[in-house]
Amino acid sequence: MKNKIGLLIAFSVLALIALSAIQAFLIRNTYELEEDAIIAEIDYLSSQIRSSQEIDSLTKVWQDNLTAIIAGYNNNGTSKPALISRIKERANYINSSYRQYFNQKIQEAKLGYEIKHKSVLKSILIIEEGIIDTIYQTGVDKPIKILGDNFENSEAFIVNTSIFSSRARVLDSAGNNLTSKKVLKFDVVSEDVVLIEDQKNILFRRMASLFIISIFIFLFVILLLFFSIRGLITQKRIAEIKTDFVNNITHEFKTPLATLGIAVKSLENKTILESPNFLNNTIEIIKRQNIRLQRLVDEVMTNSLSSKKIILDKEDVFDNEYFKQVIEDFELSSNIPKKKIERILFTSEVVLKIDKFHFTTALRNIMENALKYGSKSSKIIFKTYLKQNEYTIEICNGGSKINKKDQMHIFEKFYRVNSGNLHTVKGMGLGLYYTKQIVKAHDGIISVQNEENKVCFTIKIPAK
Incomplete structure (x- = not known):
């Protein structure tokens, strides 16, 4: 029986561990789904803001400035560091208006949480007569923020990648158009990056009800398991105690009953019946054993009472x-x-x-x-x-x-x-x-x- 209870406890613990693992897996999946939902929500909002007239106008200004800067780099022989510096300078010129409008739209959306947004350059490539000149590329150089907020965080995520391709006319050293009307092609790749302030706490708050229900169910299963095993052990102990009690009381009753049996048989003997002394002794034995049996019965009956049922005569x-x-x-x-x-x-x-x-x-x-x-x-x-x-x-x-x-x-x-x-x-x-x-x-x-x-x-x- 002990081995069976031990196996039951072992299997119950294993089942509890399996249940915990499944519950952790489901919570993790729910967390990832909530995270994807937030990203999708911000991605949609960001695309709506980017397509608005105000942001579109600012972006057009930025692109025109960028085209002029790149054309100047090719025609005037400007160095790459100087080109990057000019790009940052022109970006800062329009960034104040860009941030103000973008953040205003985010506030109007009433997301319930704060976010930061920025556009960063990924690469600038100039293509002239089949020759590619890499002006800037992420991984080789430090990322360049074009527009938006300043932040560095590993938890930020990309909501959009855009490629701006354009052409600029190549001029001679005097600034005149070449007779061949050579044009310069260039590609600029940028990314829109968003950071959710206190993202983990936001997700946990959204999942608060799930956490509470999961914890409640988990504790309920533990308590159910605990009380079931404890009840089983208690029932086992009670069964053993009752078996022991039956054995003990059987033993206690056996002696007086055996004595009574011998006394009754002796009464069938004519010699004892004819002898007053033997007869009286046998009757006394029967009386004593009868009293002993009665006391045993009374002890069992009386001792079954609880303290509330005992009537005291103080x-x-x-x-x-x-x-x-x-x-x-x-x-x-x-x-x-x-x-x-x-x-x-x-x-x-x-x-x-x-x-x-x-x-x-x-x-x-x-x-x-x-x-x-x-x-x-x-x-x-x-x-x-x-x-x-x-x-x-x-x-x-x-x-x-x-x-x-x-x-x-x-x-x-x-x-x-x-x-x-x-x-x-x-x-x-x-x-x-x-x-x-x-x-x-x-x-x-x-x-x-x-x-x-x-x-x-x-x-x-x-x-x-």
């Missing part, structure tokens, strides 16, 4: 007088020497309001356990004291300590401390359960703890 008792009587009666009924129980009773007289019958039963249960489980040479210590209107009763016995696992369950119904799979002391596992119910019915608490070489049961009840 009365005022003087502590020392009462406890001395309980100890003396226990010594007499258990046939143990008086020195076996060491009494350390509270010196001052205290009045307690208790149900003498039930409370005496509770104390006797603890003392019987101390006698059963304690070592033969050790004493049972019965100690009482009053502290802050709380009356405490301690019953300790020398012997083997109770491990922490047993301490957690020792007051449960049918539970019995065992060694391995064998119970070394007879019983039904109801005594301490009933004792706790009696103490609770008196508004008290009971606990057990190991102290050096002894085990102590402590009862605390309110003093009158």
